[in-house]
Amino acid sequence: MSEDDFFTEKQTDGVHLSLKVRRWLLRQKTQYQELVLAETTELGRLLALDGKVMLTEADEAFYHEMLVHPTLLSLDNPQLVAVIGGGDGGTVREILRHPSVQRVFWVEIDEAVLNACKELLPSVHRGAFDDPRVELVIAPGEEWLPKFRETFDAIIVDGTDPIGPALPLFEPPFFQACRQALKRDGILSLQCGTPFYFRDEVRMVWRNLKQVFEQVKLYLGFVPTYPSGLWAYAIAGNFLPNLDAADLHRRCQQRGLTNFRYYSPEVHIASFALPPFVQELLQ
Structure with missing residues (x-):
């Protein structure tokens, strides 16, 4: 070399x-x-x-914390969670920090990615592969999920960008399957690219979610190695609670959630304040 x-x-x-x-x-x-x-x-x-x-390894927590905690902290008592993708284990790792979680269905299409990450990225998954609460499923998420009805408190899609092979995970039929598989107050979360470079993709995901869910909110985070550094996420559901920083601090304390690298209740609240160019993108 x-x-x-x-x-x-x-x-x-x-x-x-x-x-x-x-x-x-x-x-x-x-x-x-x-x-x-x-x-x-x-x-x-x-x-x-x-x-x-x-x-x-330097910035994975910036992404994984912001994908997981705004969703799970919005839920009173998340117990059953589905993860679509996320072969590195970072998303499942963060979910397992919530003590109420009893079971995680982790659905990944590429077994080779799972095997490589289990062996070579222990600092990321931190034992998530071996946690007894985790059920690992090798399957395309868009084929696996429609089998469920009103099952999950949260569905977290940790896929690649909304182009190419991952595109089905960002289209209305899959979002319909997510809505069907979520409990009445359940929440879907996913990443949807950068609004700086990938404007059309972010707009597409937003519009597709709005076709299916009563409420959709976009929020932003910083991931240094992702295109532009500015990254967009979305949460969707039939009811998205409006929590303030005090509520979020109380929930973090009750759940023993400390030692975040990027997430905090204040960052959570601020991440939903969208700059004008992003607001225009969604109109």
């Missing part, structure tokens, strides 16, 4: 992100995608799929 090896993601035609690689851990063509794991010089271990950064 050359000392000057880099992993480079083409984020747009004119914007590329390059991370210097100390050593390549795995480069594999799976049944579904190109899988890369590498040790970078600056940001720890890197997971990439089809040339796109899924996480680095």
